[in-house]
Amino acid sequence: NKGELVHEFNIATAAMHSSHQAEMMEMMQKGVLGADRIHHDKMGEHGMRHDHANSILLEPGESGEVVWTFDTDAELEFACNVPGHYESGMKGPIRLHQ
Template sequence: MTSWIPSLLLAAALAATGAAQAHGGTDHAKAGAPVRKEQKPWGIAADAKAAKRTIELRMLDTMRFVPDRLEVRQGETVRLRIRNDGTMLHEFVLGTKQELDEHAALMVKFPDMEHDEPYMAHVPPGQTGEIVWTFNRAGTFDFACLIAGHYQAGMAGRIQVAATPTRQP
């Protein structure tokens, strides 16, 4: 009866290491899968067909985004197409400065943390990821690569969402 215990422990260890790929090479936006729409302070996920504009960004191994400043209008739905021009895995995460700071600290403590959110794109070297997002709240928001060490090295940018002017009667 105890002869199967080492095999079980080995299988459990192998399964755990396979599941610990927090930032593996898979695109989190599964083709054909419904988009999970949850209002965030910086907006809400959108369906690809709703995007009226595409913004192209590049991620570099110099720990920079190009461009690192974006401007959109409140209510605008955009496709963010993020290309990793580097040789290492990078990611693009939308958020507030406070949320990104907190998440980055967790990623340093738990680099194998797994997550899958519509405001994140994990992009292997030489590949492209996409996020389709509606910026339905005016303000200044941030984006960053939260892979341990990347954010701390300055891999971050800012999005300015201009308020929609109110109509005068």
């Protein structure tokens, strides 16, 4: 994450992103997720986690990876589901055809 804000890289269907966006909004409303920081100490306090195999949440300056094996045809998206980011265009198609 070379930016100045928290970002997420998530692989999912559009419907799954929509559902996850509600979770991310709740994280922000409860103070777990700030614009430029993840308050890990508050995650446990609110019974929240962000440890999905298909995504990674990064603070500015952090790096990480998502390793995913695709074994069937799929119409997916990669996206950032931090509130407002998906809507501002932080998404793109992943189309797998064998």
